[in-house]
Amino acid sequence: MGRHVQMALVLACLALLAVMAGCSAPGSGPEPAGDSAVASVEPEMVTPLPAPSASGGASLAEALAQRRSIRSFAQESLTTAQLGQLCWAAQGVTSPHGYRTAPSAGALYPLEIYVVTAAGVFHYEPGSHQLVAASEADRRQALYEAALRQDPVREAPAIFVVTAVYGRTAEKYGPERSPRYVHLEAGHAAQNLLLQAVALGLGGVPIGAFQDQQVQEALGLPADREPLYLIPVGYPQEASP
Ligand SMILES: Cc1cc2nc3c(=O)[nH]c(=O)nc-3n(C[C@H](O)[C@H](O)[C@H](O)COP(=O)(O)O)c2cc1C
Structure with a gap:
């Protein structure tokens, strides 16, 4: 069995374990609010996501070579599986100990991811790999206004919003150093x-x-929850520059 196949299998098992265990974040920091919120929401507000795929798609080098900022999108909406895979890439749990796809200073995980679609606003719960509805209204026009009327925000079928709870990281690293760490983490998650x-x-x-x-x-x-990045995503409609 090739080394990369073995690695893909290990990652797939870890992702499955994490989803099954509903792992909490490691470290001595505060429990991310999102994880503990799951138990208290109405079942109809929760969208369970298919288990994320830890293999397949373009290779990392191909993705790096092809990535370009895309600002024009086809009308086609994204599937639940695609939304889940994108959330998982940003903040998914990949270890029985609660560690995630993106590194985090002190494993305190200050980031919270929201997804905005025509169907509403959804919060991603990494521990249970679920989307929890925060609103069932289409908020994309309001988000477009907030984003200085940038077209991608109005046109994309899904806008991922990376927000931060600064206090989680500040508790350990203090008010001067911690904002830098939070911003670095937002970059990891966004990429x-x-x-x-x-x-x-x-x-x-x-x-x-x-x-x-x-x-x-x-x-x-x-x-x-302070917004740091908006990331409209969809099927590209423009040729790469
Ligand atoms: C911190 C940051 C903020 C950005 N903000 C915007 C933005 O508000 N609107 C936009 O259209 N592009 C934004 N971009 C995308 C850049 O314009 C884009 O990355 C740059 O033109 C390089 O092109 P590429 O991403 O295709 O390589 C931002 C990029 C970064 C890193």
Whole structure:
């Protein structure tokens, strides 16, 4: 058995274990709020996601070579499996100990991922690999307004929103150092998601220009969840430059 096949099998088993165990984050930091929230939500608000795939798609080198910011999308919506795979790439659990696809200072995991589609606003719960509905309204127009009317935000079938709870990291690393760590982590998560999009035949663009408070209001985010990145994703409609 080839080494990469063995590695893919190990990763697949770890992902499955993590999903089955509903692992909590490692380390001594606070439990991510999202994980503990699962038990209290109504079942109809929860979208279970298919187990993420830890193999297949384009190779990493191919995804790196092909990634380009895509700002124009076909109308076609994304499947639940695609949404789940993209969330998993950004923040999925890949270890029985709760470690994730993206590194995190002190394994404190300050990031929370939201997905905005025509069907509503959904919060990704890494421990259980589920989407939990925060709103069932189409908030894309409000998000477009908050993002200085950038077309990709209005056109994309799904916009991933990387938010941060700064306090989780600040508790251990203090107010001066911790913002840097949180921002570095957002970069890790965003790049994972963008490369995963390419591997799925999709495209996206990382958007940093938006009004923070307007994004929070558009999505009804809790006050401690600060938006860092909007990442519209869909089937590319433009030729690569
Ligand atoms: C921190 C950051 C913020 C960005 N914000 C925006 C944005 O608000 N709108 C946009 O269209 N592109 C945005 N981009 C994408 C860049 O314009 C793009 O990465 C750059 O033109 C290089 O092209 P490439 O991504 O295709 O390699 C951002 C990129 C980064 C890293």
